[in-house]
Amino acid sequence: MRLLHTADWHVGKTVRGRSRFTEHEAVLADLVKVADEEAVDMVLVVGDLFDTAAPPPEAERIVYRTLLDLAHDGRPVVVVSGNHDNPRRLAAVAPLFEQADVRVHTTVVPPDEGGVIALEAGGVPVRLALLPFVSQRHVVGVDELLGAAADQHALQYADRMRRILEALATGFAPHTVNIVVAHAMVVGGVMGGGERNAHTVFEYAVPATAFPASAHYVALGHLHRGQKIAGPCPIWYPGSPLALDFGEQHDVKGALLVEALPRTPARVEPVPLSGGRAFRTVAGTVEQLVAQVRPGDDAFVRVVVRESARVGLADEVRALFPEAVDIRVEPTDRDAAVLDVGLGAEPVTARDQFAGYLSSRDIDDERLVALFDELHDEAALFDSEAIDAS
Numbered sequence: 001m002r003l004l005h006t007a008d009w010h011v012g013k014t015v016r017g018r019s020r021f022t023e024h025e026a027v028l029a030d031l032v033k034v035a036d037e038e039a040v041d042m043v044l045v046v047g048d049l050f051d052t053a054a055p056p057p058e059a060e061r062i063v064y065r066t067l068l069d070l071a072h073d074g075r076p077v078v079v080v081s082g083n084h085d086n087p088r089r090l091a092a093v094a095p096l097f098e099q100a101d102v103r104v105h106t107t108v109v110p111p112d113e114g115g116v117i118a119l120e121a122g123g124v125p126v127r128l129a130l131l132p133f134v135s136q137r138h139v140v141g142v143d144e145l146l147g148a149a150a151d152q153h154a155l156q157y158a159d160r161m162r163r164i165l166e167a168l169a170t171g172f173a174p175h176t177v178n179i180v181v182a183h184a185m186v187v188g189g190v191m192g193g194g195e196r197n198a199h200t201v202f203e204y205a206v207p208a209t210a211f212p213a214s215a216h217y218v219a220l221g222h223l224h225r226g227q228k229i230a231g232p233c234p235i236w237y238p239g240s241p242l243a244l245d246f247g248e249q250h251d252v253k254g255a256l257l258v259e260a261l262p263r264t265p266a267r268v269e270p271v272p273l274s275g276g277r278a279f280r281t282v283a284g285t286v287e288q289l290v291a292q293v294r295p296g297d298d299a300f301v302r303v304v305v306r307e308s309a310r311v312g313l314a315d316e317v318r319a320l321f322p323e324a325v326d327i328r329v330e331p332t333d334r335d336a337a338v339l340d341v342g343l344g345a346e347p348v349t350a351r352d353q354f355a356g357y358l359s360s361r362d363i364d365d366e367r368l369v370a371l372f373d374e375l376h377d378e379a380a381l382f383d384s385e386a387i388d389a390s
Helices: 021-037 058-072 087-098 135-145 159-169 284-291 313-320 350-360 366-389
Strands: 002-006 043-045 077-080 102-105 116-121 126-131 177-183 217-221 228-230 234-238 254-261 264-272 277-283 300-304 324-329
Touching: 002 021, 021 058, 021 254, 043 058, 043 177, 043 217, 058 077, 058 087, 058 102, 058 135, 077 126, 087 102, 116 350, 126 366, 177 254, 177 277, 217 264, 254 284, 277 284, 284 300, 284 313, 313 324
Parallel strands: 002 043, 043 077, 077 102, 126 177, 177 217, 217 234, 277 300, 300 324
Antiparallel strands: 002 254, 116 126, 228 234, 254 264
């Protein structure tokens, strides 16, 4: 049985206000091409299909078209929601996609109520334990749903996630290929740079030992860097299919081809995908920057100018790098802060304003910014649901 494992598309993501829809269309078309050429029997899409809880119509068009193309000719596609997705929006279209053999799952439920699904792929019986992203706010309710006692409310997030995984694993069988599909932060994973901080701290990390040894493969989503996690069974993140942030500029982006049989650990092969623009950082004096110009290069460029600020400096840099999305000047005075010249392409976000406020008060605590991210996301989700209900 051959499956294609992908995650963290983040369709709708922009770079300094610049649309990336064309890139996403190209990369996801390449993903469909891989699925067809490799004759995969099943596709797993493990969360964060969208970048925001209220995606624009063009983002929905790209995502939904890709899911249908992946399911061409009856190939099963299984989707779980991530922390960037709006679970209610996805649940609303789930019945429609089910007609095309695309199964969309947004909540954790007991194994016999759909938490573990049985299907056949490539003539091989498969059981999938489904674990969409679970926030700290909802993990208690999920744990109780799966059988936790009321006196265990004090358990930490990781402990509850371990219990949830144990409960889901009871739906596995010895004669099937058993796969966990989970959007989660796993201990030992290396972040790519574009992840939401609030969902990688504050006890959101789950130990790799929480995954059952009876699983032939654990298909993860959440971290943008493709990587294997050491654990009791093969545990993998495919990473995002295209670079989403300057922290990912050295990553090789793609998906994972997985081969599995009952009673045999899965074999995994990374597959690169094309169509996404690269990210590149250049630094130096203006004279040194001239030597780093690459004619015809379409990468998103971050420029760090190591000279004293002067009138016209930003214009000189823009003339060298018309596609620069971030220009900064590092003053020669070591005690001076990094100055962001800016391009005026992206408005100041609420997160930037809050971080600026903390800085003005000499407060340096990333946890506060992370908590703000989580609360802001919850507010955006509430607003989106209110709009949907109106």
